Amino acid sequence: MIGKLLGGAGMIALLCGAGVAHAASGTIEIGMIADLTGPAALSGQHKVDGAKLAVDEINAHGGIAGKKIKLIVEDDRGQNQAGVSAYQKLAANQNIVAIIGSIRSTIVQATLPYVARYKIPTMIGGTDPKLTHVGNQWVFRFRPNDTYASATMAQYAVKTMGSKNVAVLYDTDAFGAAGNALLKVALVKNGAKVVSDQGYTTATRDYTSFLEKVKSSGADTLATYMTNSEDEAQMLKQLRQLGLKVKIIGSTSIATSVCIQLAGPAVDDTYGVSDFVADGNDAAKAFTKRYVAKYNSQPDVFGGWVYDAMNVLSRVIAKDGTAPAAIQKGIRAVKGYHGVEGTYTFDTNGDGLHGYWVVKIKHRKVIPIKYVG
Amino acid sequence: MFSEFIQLTIAGLAVGSIYALIALGFVLIYTSVNVVNFAQGDFAMIGAYFMVSLVVVLHLPWWLALVLAVVATGLVGALFQLLIFQPVRNRPRNFLPVMIATVGASVFLEQAFLLIYGPIPYQLPPIFKADSVAVFGVHVYPQYIVIIVVTAAMVALLNWFLERTKLGKQLQATAQDPDTARLMGIRVAWMAALTFAISTALGGLAGLLIAPVYTVTATMGSSIALKAFAAAIVGGFGSMKGAIVGGLGIGLIETYGATYISGSYRDAFPFIVLILFLIFRPYGLFGEKVSQKV
């Protein structure tokens, strides 16, 4: 008993010591895992760019209470195992006060046990609803989850676009498969008929067979739940070439700069849901301007959510300090923060955003139509 | 219904042509030096990137760019041979280390090109600018026709080279009996380099042909390569005719299967066919049964 007490005291002393150490160093270190290599290295780059933009701005304004933010990035290669290693590598660094996790739901899944164990506030972008519903108090989602996306898509398609027979095309990965399930339910609930639902494997390059089936199913609308913007663009180009006449509404991947850049005119006149819209609100407009100025390319959701995460984090730290428990409490208390992605109000699960934009893509520009919250 | 079938057939043949070109590369290398080059698909990626540099960056006319890109890919292939195969060419049972080394090299090449060209996918304009042409309700994508025609021409050219020229015959002689070929004065090291150059050039051609349809990324080659590999086996590893028939067959099966059976298992069909072949006809369509000599 006495030993335990002594041990506890030692721990406290150690923690205090650590606190003193970074006070002296004058920086606050924040970790981030991202796809630096591997098939989705592009999204990884956007993510790093978004985070760096936020960091540079905060530091330019004098940092947080005089301390500069230092961003430390580890590569997750887009793989679960490498994601876990990267997360642990960051967590092992005693100076890191919070970690920005992955936008991929499976990588988040794989790292969740370690988040729970290390008790480091972790900000994620994966939209699989259950990620924040497993009782892990250290996970905060900086994007709206898929229940909102599917509901928004279904509602808009049926009520506004007048869709009656809908074909669904989805990626068989975690994001797409979960989205497909939710979307089908939502469509039926709104009174539409699902005439075909087809899954494809990530990075499929020839969509002829899928599109032929959409055609023969007699669908008036194609709803896509595709994970990668590259795939979405590829599919859209082929759809146009096959001369398929259907209305199209897609998940977030359709309204990304990557999709628009790759698909060109093929993406015009499609609808999509998006949590990030370049001129959706004032914060987004300002962000887009600065992002374009700095990187000479259009920002998208990959950069948007980490920009918000970084800013929310810096406010919380400025207010509550760098102790993990304080940050955790602080984020949970955030209410009505106007970020690039929308207005953040964290619920008890750790979900910050609760709605999606419906957007239309016209002349390769994303035009916000309405926000469904 | 019928137009759908035609549509699928054209798409299947086009994708199949790409598999066939890469499968030919596998077969050429396998028959001549008895190793499998798992980096074969990455040469498709290299060819596509070279094409991007020549067309998008340097604005060369497409036909000149095509020739230059194919030749350049072949040169990279010859260099690859020098580094991966030459050092261990005389080691017994070198199949295994070479095979794993080519996988390691594939990891390296994909990363190297990712670093050089960056993660943003490139788009290559189609060779014919025309959009799809509708014939009797069938929308034909011109690039698909280009792929099929160029592949056919390339196969004819390759066949002419191997069957009608002395160099081609020397290449075959080396593959059939390297020691005796050396006794004839055939420089077998050159033949190995030439074989790699031709094989990888075919891969590069496949890559730049499909590039306008796909996007050009560092990882574009790996998934194509595995299916091309299946095509080579189904055809009978070691048979050029087999590689072509296997490639087209796999392309068609994949496309029909995804439509008429299940889209999610699209990538599985080539390998299910492969397993069936290996169980019931292990030496493929055109492979000869070889028995070990005592």
Add this chain to the structure above:
Amino acid sequence: MSNMLEVSNIQSRYGQVTALHDISIEVRAGEVVALLGVNGAGKSTTLKTISGLLHPTRGEVRFEGERIERMAPEAIVRRGIAHVPEGRHVFPGLTVRENLIMGTSNRKVSRAETERDIEGILEIFPDLKRLYTQMGWSLSGGQQQMLAIGRGLMAKPRLLMLDEPSLGLAPVIVKQVFATIARINAQGTTVLLVEQNVNLSLKVAHRAYLLETGRIVRADTTEALRADEGFRAAMLGAGAH
């Protein structure tokens, strides 16, 4: 005049196993020289060492004065030594004509010259004429042997090395083959011959070496060997060669 081929004290190994211990051979221009000995005595290994398929661990090989023992086979055949290997080794997937053309790989030849050379070979082996477009694998043993020798001659060698040309051939064919060797020699090609058919070898050759477990145990003219009853008995008794 000096020797065309001079093999001095070579030792050759297959991995850990020493196949040749100490072999020295000389071949003069215009000669037919035979290497005799039982299976495993090292005759084929000697030829392989000369043609560059094996590199000796000791000793040297000179062809027309030039050291060649470290050269690759491709380089050696370019210098004028053609090696017709044991077991014929015709290219199974090439036709008779293509096999013959492969024989010219050691030199630059025009198309017309190639055709002329092929004509010459078909004159020596008229049987090949009707097999002209057949694949190598479909030929009988004798036909393959003729093709292999013909292919060797296409290299226009100054020294032709033949390894067991009578192997597996019917007696009539064997006679033809040896008659051809004599004819080739008469036309000016020097020949180094490995044979099991002792009588025929002694007839066609000027000199012979007897090998035993990787060593030369006797070197003499064929007249002397033929006159030596003991040698003939020994060949039948010890190895029937």
Add this chain to the structure above:
Amino acid sequence: MIRSIARFLPFVALLVLIPFLLPGGRLGSYYLTLLILSLSYAVAALGLTVLLGYSGQISLAQAAFFGIGAYTFSVLAVNHHVGYWSAALAAVVVTTGFGLFLGAISLRLASHYLALVTIGFQIITELVLNNWNAMTGGADGISNIPRPSLFGYAINSDHGFYFISVAVLVLASYVVFRLRHSRLGGALFALREDEIAASANGISLFRTKVLAFAVSAALAAMGGILYASGSLYISPNVFNFYQSVSFFAMALVGGQASIVGTTLGAGLITFLPEVLRFLHAYYIAVYGVLVVVVVLFMPEGLYGLLLRGVGAVTTLVLGRREDGRDEVAYLKSDAVPERPVASDRPLLEIRDLAKHFGGIKAVNGVSLTVNRGDVAVLIGPNGSGKTTVLNVLSGIYTATAGSIVYDGKEITNLGPTRINRLGISRTFQNIRLFPELTALENVAVGHYRRGTVGLAGALLSRPRGYREEREAMEKARETLHFLGFVRLDVKAKNLPYGQQRIVEIARAIVSGPELLLLDEPAAGMNHEETEVLSQILYRIHALGVTMLLIEHDMSFVSSVATRAYVMDFGQKISEGSVKQVLSDPAVMKAYLGDDVEYA
């Protein structure tokens, strides 16, 4: 045996100590997770030690087996609430079943093709794991995978689980080690070194390959269970083709046929990318290059290199060891044994045998009879078809026509394994010893058909297994002694030609065959060695073994053979006593050629 087990102790001790050497806190936990990961990989990679290192089969599906194991376990334990150990057992059983299937297909495929089929299996497995939502949870994977409890204590901490993993690795190593040193291990090696020689020694290629695949799959499953339980979450993208390549790299980099080497390789391949992280964007490219360099330029792997380095240092410090090159190879005995007289009961009857290859009629209607107690010799010029007769006879070629009757039973086209098991064994013209095995091990493989203990017996350390192993070794030693050969522990590839012949003969007679087929036993031997050889054949004959040999050396033939058959152009041209046939003019002509002038 005890000594070779003792060699592993320092490594086990090191593994047990490592956690105590790690830094505390999260850094320690980071390393510990990687260590647990390495251990699970090591167990699966040990499967490749058996499959690739021992039996020489190529499989690029190890990640598939790893995944099937992990998934079967997780589905049972998480979704169906089966107890930890029962779920684990079931996972191993199911995975082994898939291993059996793949092994069964493999028989018909040459090694390169096998590599290809395993890739197909790998890719299909990954797709099924991804798409079979109802069972596998699809791309979402399975989370909340439990950790075991032992004797009522739940082992949830990483430290505890690490020790469980070490225990499983030790168990896996034991399995591999026992297999290596059992009768089956000899069979696996024989398969790797020379399939034809293996089957000619009574080893069933089919059963051995299937066994190798099954064991390999079982080990992969064990690794998979550790993986699932260690990371608490699995999803299909972990078990992909590149993971299979990774397993392969572990085996090759460490040293494919070494338990310690493979384990080190697993650690290295797992830690290498982590160690290289400081290179940022370049590290995966550097990793690729390192794999290429190691695989191409270090054929024995890093562990092999290490051992050689240690060996070199030891030699340097302790002085040169005797390499045994000049050791006496034969013990001579001058006693001429009593040779049995041939009976007139036929043991082997060949009728009208024919074998054609394409256009070449290698054997064209040969009939001959070998009586019990005969030393029959088949002579004839090179290329006359003698070896082909022997190859058809021992089941390596199938006959085009004709029949072979042995001991009253029809054995035509039975296959080499069955024929060997009937009591016919042979040597080969170009010597087919297992080059990487020692002389003694080679001969012990020859005893295979006399053994009975299978996998279970070997792994459970049944006394009968040890007895048989001992017996095989003793018999092998005895046989080599009987033939006067003493360099027992030299690798076959390092023996001179003549000695290799003796070892091959010993391998052929160690199981006590009734009929011994010898293909040119005296080829490449000098006089002295030939004399030793005839002594040896006398002694074998004196044991009552009937022999059929092919030979060119006539003085040798005259001294050993009781009956001779002469072949030319695929046909028998003469038969009788050696003396008779040698004076037959047809034979003279066949051998020496006729006397026509050409020059």
